[in-house]
Amino acid sequence: MNLYLRYFDKETLVTNVNDAITFLGSISEIGMNPVLEADVREYVESDVYYPKRYKIRPRVYFIIIKTEAATMLDFKEKRAVHGGTADSREKVLPPVMSRLNDDLFGWYEGEIDFKRVLQVPGTGKFQYRDTRFVARCKANSGLECYNRIVDYLRQRVDSRSQFPSVKGKNFKFHYLGMCK
Structure with missing residues:
Protein backbone atom coordinates (compact mmCIF):
# COMPACT_ATOMS: atom_id res chain seq x y z
CA MET A 1 0.00 0.00 0.00
CA VAL A 92 -19.72 -2.36 1.42
CA LEU A 93 -23.16 -0.97 0.51
CA PRO A 94 -25.54 -0.88 3.45
CA PRO A 95 -28.12 -3.68 3.24
CA VAL A 96 -31.02 -1.21 2.99
CA MET A 97 -29.47 0.46 -0.06
CA SER A 98 -29.01 -2.85 -1.85
CA ARG A 99 -32.61 -3.95 -1.13
CA LEU A 100 -34.28 -0.61 -1.82
CA ASN A 101 -35.32 -1.36 -5.41
CA ASP A 102 -35.94 -5.10 -5.03
CA ASP A 103 -39.30 -5.85 -6.65
CA LEU A 104 -41.10 -7.84 -3.94
CA PHE A 105 -44.83 -7.21 -3.51
CA GLY A 106 -46.28 -7.39 -0.01
CA TRP A 107 -46.55 -5.57 3.27
CA TYR A 108 -43.73 -3.28 4.37
CA GLU A 109 -43.13 -1.48 7.63
CA GLY A 110 -41.43 1.85 7.02
CA GLU A 111 -39.94 4.15 9.65
CA ILE A 112 -39.05 7.73 8.79
CA ASP A 113 -37.47 10.44 10.98
CA PHE A 114 -38.26 13.89 9.59
CA LYS A 115 -38.30 17.57 10.59
CA ARG A 116 -41.89 18.60 11.23
CA VAL A 117 -42.94 22.25 11.41
CA LEU A 118 -45.07 22.94 14.50
CA GLN A 119 -46.44 26.13 16.00
CA VAL A 120 -45.14 26.96 19.47
CA PRO A 121 -48.10 27.62 21.77
CA GLY A 122 -47.98 31.06 23.37
CA THR A 123 -45.60 32.70 20.92
CA GLY A 124 -47.32 31.82 17.66
CA LYS A 125 -43.91 31.16 16.09
CA PHE A 126 -43.01 28.00 14.21
CA GLN A 127 -40.14 25.62 14.81
CA TYR A 128 -38.81 22.32 13.47
CA ARG A 129 -39.24 19.24 15.65
CA ASP A 130 -37.69 15.85 15.01
CA THR A 131 -40.57 13.44 14.47
CA ARG A 132 -40.60 9.68 13.96
CA PHE A 133 -43.39 8.15 11.90
CA VAL A 134 -43.92 4.41 11.46
CA ALA A 135 -46.44 2.93 9.05
CA ARG A 136 -47.31 -0.38 7.44
CA CYS A 137 -48.35 -0.34 3.80
CA LYS A 138 -48.64 -2.54 0.75
CA ALA A 139 -45.93 -1.82 -1.78
CA ASN A 140 -43.81 -3.35 -4.53
CA SER A 141 -40.44 -2.25 -3.05
CA GLY A 142 -38.80 -0.32 -0.24
CA LEU A 143 -38.70 2.73 -2.51
CA GLU A 144 -42.46 2.59 -3.10
CA CYS A 145 -42.98 2.20 0.67
CA TYR A 146 -40.97 5.41 1.21
CA ASN A 147 -42.92 7.27 -1.49
CA ARG A 148 -46.28 6.20 -0.06
CA ILE A 149 -45.31 7.29 3.47
CA VAL A 150 -43.99 10.68 2.29
CA ASP A 151 -47.11 11.27 0.13
CA TYR A 152 -49.30 10.48 3.12
CA LEU A 153 -47.36 12.85 5.39
CA ARG A 154 -47.28 15.71 2.84
CA GLN A 155 -51.09 15.76 2.92
CA ARG A 156 -51.21 15.94 6.72
CA VAL A 157 -48.32 18.11 7.94
CA ASP A 158 -47.16 21.66 7.23
CA SER A 159 -45.69 22.03 3.73
CA ARG A 160 -42.46 23.43 5.22
CA SER A 161 -41.68 20.09 6.89
CA GLN A 162 -38.49 18.45 5.66
CA PHE A 163 -38.28 14.79 4.66
CA PRO A 164 -35.02 12.83 4.51
CA SER A 165 -33.58 11.12 1.48
CA VAL A 166 -34.75 7.59 0.84
CA LYS A 167 -31.06 6.58 0.86
CA GLY A 168 -30.25 8.26 4.18
CA LYS A 169 -30.06 6.87 7.68
CA ASN A 170 -33.42 8.43 8.62
CA PHE A 171 -35.48 5.92 6.64
CA LYS A 172 -35.67 2.22 7.46
CA PHE A 173 -37.98 -0.45 6.15
CA HIS A 174 -38.70 -4.13 6.71
CA TYR A 175 -40.50 -6.56 4.43
CA LEU A 176 -43.28 -8.20 6.45
CA GLY A 177 -44.50 -10.68 3.84
CA MET A 178 -47.61 -11.21 1.78
CA CYS A 179 -50.07 -11.25 4.70
CA LYS A 180 -50.37 -8.75 7.49
Missing part, protein backbone atom coordinates in the same frame (compact mmCIF):
# COMPACT_ATOMS: atom_id res chain seq x y z
CA ASN A 2 1.20 3.50 -0.86
CA LEU A 3 0.54 6.86 0.75
CA TYR A 4 -0.52 10.07 -0.95
CA LEU A 5 0.36 13.24 0.99
CA ARG A 6 -0.64 16.81 0.14
CA TYR A 7 -0.05 20.18 1.73
CA PHE A 8 -1.40 22.98 -0.50
CA ASP A 9 0.44 22.54 -3.84
CA LYS A 10 3.11 20.19 -2.43
CA GLU A 11 2.17 16.55 -2.97
CA THR A 12 3.83 13.17 -3.19
CA LEU A 13 3.11 9.47 -3.46
CA VAL A 14 5.38 7.35 -1.25
CA THR A 15 5.72 3.63 -0.60
CA ASN A 16 6.41 3.65 3.14
CA VAL A 17 5.88 5.67 6.29
CA ASN A 18 9.54 6.73 6.57
CA ASP A 19 9.38 8.47 3.18
CA ALA A 20 6.13 10.13 4.26
CA ILE A 21 7.73 11.47 7.44
CA THR A 22 10.76 12.68 5.46
CA PHE A 23 8.41 14.55 3.07
CA LEU A 24 6.51 16.14 5.96
CA GLY A 25 9.76 17.06 7.71
CA SER A 26 10.93 18.89 4.58
CA ILE A 27 8.00 21.33 4.90
CA SER A 28 8.95 23.82 7.60
CA GLU A 29 5.37 25.08 8.15
CA ILE A 30 4.24 21.64 9.34
CA GLY A 31 6.71 21.54 12.22
CA MET A 32 7.32 17.81 12.40
CA ASN A 33 7.70 16.58 16.00
CA PRO A 34 7.76 13.16 17.73
CA VAL A 35 4.05 13.31 18.61
CA LEU A 36 3.02 14.00 15.00
CA GLU A 37 5.42 11.33 13.76
CA ALA A 38 3.94 8.74 16.15
CA ASP A 39 0.40 9.67 15.07
CA VAL A 40 1.27 9.32 11.37
CA ARG A 41 2.88 5.91 12.02
CA GLU A 42 -0.20 4.80 13.99
CA TYR A 43 -2.54 5.86 11.17
CA VAL A 44 -0.48 4.04 8.53
CA GLU A 45 -0.37 0.83 10.58
CA SER A 46 -4.12 0.90 11.33
CA ASP A 47 -6.84 -0.78 9.26
CA VAL A 48 -8.54 2.58 8.64
CA TYR A 49 -8.75 3.48 4.94
CA TYR A 50 -10.39 6.88 5.31
CA PRO A 51 -8.22 9.91 4.50
CA LYS A 52 -6.64 11.52 7.55
CA ARG A 53 -6.42 15.30 7.98
CA TYR A 54 -3.89 16.90 10.30
CA LYS A 55 -4.44 20.44 11.51
CA ILE A 56 -1.41 22.73 11.29
CA ARG A 57 -3.19 25.92 12.38
CA PRO A 58 -6.76 27.21 12.01
CA ARG A 59 -8.12 26.29 8.54
CA VAL A 60 -4.74 24.86 7.43
CA TYR A 61 -4.33 21.09 7.10
CA PHE A 62 -2.28 18.42 5.38
CA ILE A 63 -3.85 15.17 4.26
CA ILE A 64 -2.73 11.53 4.04
CA ILE A 65 -4.59 8.99 1.90
CA LYS A 66 -3.88 5.26 1.75
CA THR A 67 -3.99 3.99 -1.84
CA GLU A 68 -3.19 1.00 -4.00
CA ALA A 69 -2.04 3.30 -6.85
CA ALA A 70 1.50 2.63 -8.07
CA THR A 71 2.00 6.04 -9.69
CA MET A 72 0.73 9.56 -9.18
CA LEU A 73 -1.13 9.33 -12.52
CA ASP A 74 -2.96 6.19 -11.36
CA PHE A 75 -3.92 7.94 -8.16
CA LYS A 76 -5.15 11.09 -9.92
CA GLU A 77 -7.25 9.05 -12.36
CA LYS A 78 -8.61 6.90 -9.50
CA ARG A 79 -7.46 3.65 -11.09
CA ALA A 80 -6.46 2.01 -7.82
CA VAL A 81 -9.21 2.79 -5.35
CA HIS A 82 -9.00 0.66 -2.21
CA GLY A 83 -11.33 -2.29 -2.54
CA GLY A 84 -10.62 -2.46 -6.28
CA THR A 85 -13.27 -4.79 -7.67
CA ALA A 86 -16.94 -4.05 -8.19
CA ASP A 87 -17.89 -7.13 -6.13
CA SER A 88 -16.12 -5.86 -3.01
CA ARG A 89 -17.66 -2.38 -3.39
CA GLU A 90 -21.16 -3.91 -3.52
CA LYS A 91 -20.49 -5.71 -0.23
